[in-house]
Amino acid sequence: MRESMPHAEAQGQRRQTKIPVWRQTAARLGKLCVEVLYPRRCPACDAPLAIGQELCEDCSGKLVIVTPPFCFGCGKHLEDATQEFCHDCLAKIHFFDAGRGLYDYRSVAESMYRFKYHRRSEYAEFYGRKIAAHLGEVIRGWDAQALIPVPVHKERLKKRGYNQAQCLAEVIGRELSIPVESGLLVRAKKTVPMKLLDREQRIKNLKSAFITRDNSVKLKSIIVVDDIYTTGSTIDACAAVLKAAGVEKVFFITLAIGRG
Ligand SMILES: [Zn+2]
Ligand SMILES: [Zn+2]
Numbered sequence: 067m068r069e070s071m072p073h074a075e076a077q078g079q080r081r082q083t084k085i086p087v088w089r090q091t092a093a094r095l096g097k098l099c100v101e102v103l104y105p106r107r108c109p110a111c112d113a114p115l116a117i118g119q120e121l122c123e124d125c126s127g128k129l130v131i132v133t134p135p136f137c138f139g140c141g142k143h144l145e146d147a148t149q150e151f152c153h154d155c156l157a158k159i160h161f162f163d164a165g166r167g168l169y170d171y172r173s174v175a176e177s178m179y180r181f182k183y184h185r186r187s188e189y190a191e192f193y194g195r196k197i198a199a200h201l202g203e204v205i206r207g208w209d210a211q212a213l214i215p216v217p218v219h220k221e222r223l224k225k226r227g228y229n230q231a232q233c234l235a236e237v238i239g240r241e242l243s244i245p246v247e248s249g250l251l252v253r254a255k256k257t258v259p260m261k262l263l264d265r266e267q268r269i270k271n272l273k274s275a276f277i278t279r280d281n282s283v284k285l286k287s288i289i290v291v292d293d294i295y296t297t298g299s300t301i302d303a304c305a306a307v308l309k310a311a312g313v314e315k316v317f318f319i320t321l322a323i324g325r326g
Contacts, residue, residue: 109177109189120192130173131200132166132323140298141166142323160298161305162316166204167295167323168197174322178293181321187228193321194237201319202242208317211285212247213239216292216304217276219256234321235291244289251304252277265297272303278311287315295320 108115110125121129135144139155141164171178180186181193198205215231223229232248239246255275263271290304295318305316 106188107186109181109186109192110174112177112180112186128173129177130170131168132170136166139164140295140323142325143170154297158298161302161309162290162298162318164208165290165295165301165318165320166201167320168193168200169322171294171296171322171324178322182230182293183226185227187230187233190230190233190237194234195241197234197238197319197321198241205238205242205244205289205317205319208287208289208315210244210287210289210315210317212245212250212288213291213319214247214251214288214304214308216290216300217248217251217253219253221256231292234293238291238319247285247288250279250283251308252279265299268297268299269303272299276304276307278307281311283308283311283313285313287317288313290316290318292318292320294322294324296324 106115107113108119108122108125110121110128113122113124115122132141132143135147135149136142137144137152137155138150139160140152142152142154144152177189181189213235215229215235218226218229218231229248232246235246235248238244253275254277257271257275288308290301290308292300295301301318301320305318308316
């Protein structure tokens with residue numbers, strides 16, 4: 067009888083029995099950034115890594131860390147050491163108090179694209195650790211009670227499977243022992259991808275995009291975590307609602323930052 071089993075049926079049976087339990091469980095836990103614990107690829111070029119390697123040999127030195135002097139507002143590198151603020155921060159009053167981004171955006175742009183859109187949530191382990199190592203002192207100095215990842219809209223989260231900002235915040239929080247409060251800030255509106263918009267459009271796009279779950283937030287000082295800082299519109303929109311809900315100080319940390 068076995069030999070006479072129709073081909074399609076045999077294949078179907080094989081499919082049913084061959085999906086291992088661990089795989090089904092891993093898929094279910096995708097949202098919990100389970101992959102974060104097992105980095106397997108070079109975050110800079112995506113080549114497979116040897117055990118214990120954090121970047122492949124070709125990529126050491128490829129990721130450029132932003133150097134001083136820093137803008138007192140957004141932490142961008144300043145060309146002129148006599149300046150205190152970058153062009154952007156001079157032109158605009160921010161809702162956040164200060165912040166820092168670790169890498170020059172151009173050096174991590176491709177990696178960030180994979181991190182965000184190509185299911186490379188595992189990069190968060192490398193990047194989160196680097197942020198903690200290089201910016202840990204600055205972060206501790208802010209004396210914040212919580213890290214708040216910039217939320218994504220629930221439909222987008224479903225499609226993408228994870229929020230890269232949350233994956234980053236989880237690793238930074240673990241490394242520096244700061245709690246991550248991811249349910250506090252909610253993305254109420256689906257927004258157009260920011261990279262397609264100019265500054266004015268970005269601000270309009272983000273109007274009422276975020277809300278806090280409670281009207282009153284009992285945290286004095288928090289750090290908003292995101293992947294990228296460009297003009298600051300996203301961080302400002304988050305900071306505005308958090309301050310309206312009673313938070314006194316809002317700082318930010320991003321993996322990458324653009325030039326001033
Ligand atoms: Zn590499
Ligand atoms: Zn600035």
